[in-house]
Amino acid sequence: MPELPEVEVLVRHLAPLLGGKSIRTVRVMDRRSIRRSSPSEFIRTLTGARFQSLHRRGKYLVFSVRTHRRNHPLIAHLGMTGRLYVNRRSSPRPKHATIVIGMGRDTLVFEDARRFGGMTLDPAPLARLGPEPLEPGFSAARLGRALSTSRQPIKVKLLDQAVVAGIGNIYASEALFLARIDPRTASRSLNRTRLRRLRAAIRRVLSAAIRFGSTLPLDFGSTVTSNDLFYYGQSAGDEAHYRERLRVYDREGQRCRRCGTPIRKIVQAGRSTFFCPCCQT
DNA sequence: CACCATGTTCCTTG
């Protein structure tokens, strides 16, 4: 479930559940989920601390926890299959839970089958991120500057978190469809009109997804649906609804919603790209 | 069994 919109919806959901809660216990079931510090340092720092705030930066969740009058960042990234949710302490521990933070009656569970995600106390990864696409600092001019030196296809470049923070493989294809730009276009060759269109499309696609995600009934804990791709504890119906909203992603061979031409799938830098060969030039 | 998957980082090649 991890591109900017999914993380944003998750952050909004978790923030009120965690604010002010004290951490009593920290269990690390798989040390690979702790990045850039030893599990013992991680446990030592967090135990006894209190959740102060939570916000999103790109695809990262950024917690601030307070320990003896000191604020520490706690950074989480969900990778491909990571999930983060609040559960009753008494509920059964899921198979792939790798970190469990106990706060009295409730626990914050980090679960990650593939272990591409993780948590860290080191804020260094945030320093490499480009602008937040939904904030005013993300202008067409700034986007243009970030793209100006690259001959890489624009679709590939949109996945570069230093260009814009938070876009992943799904929304990269979706944004380019909305902007009507061929994903194979060399990044540096986009003119001002197209840069403006791309900036607007990125913002529209991401905000629409956040709006949609915010309306979902957030259902945690009890019935962990087998493998949901988007959001969390989401019913199969919601996932179907979500996919239905996608205009090109995973729609190879299906007709373009705008012109009826079959959607094409190509591979760029080892990842699938979907686009309409007629609408996107 | 083969192939595919929402992501990032590191190493190599040019």
Next chain:
DNA sequence: CCAAGGAACATGGT
């Protein structure tokens, strides 16, 4: 030094 490509990480679903 830089840009770009590819492998690696690890597991599960189809």
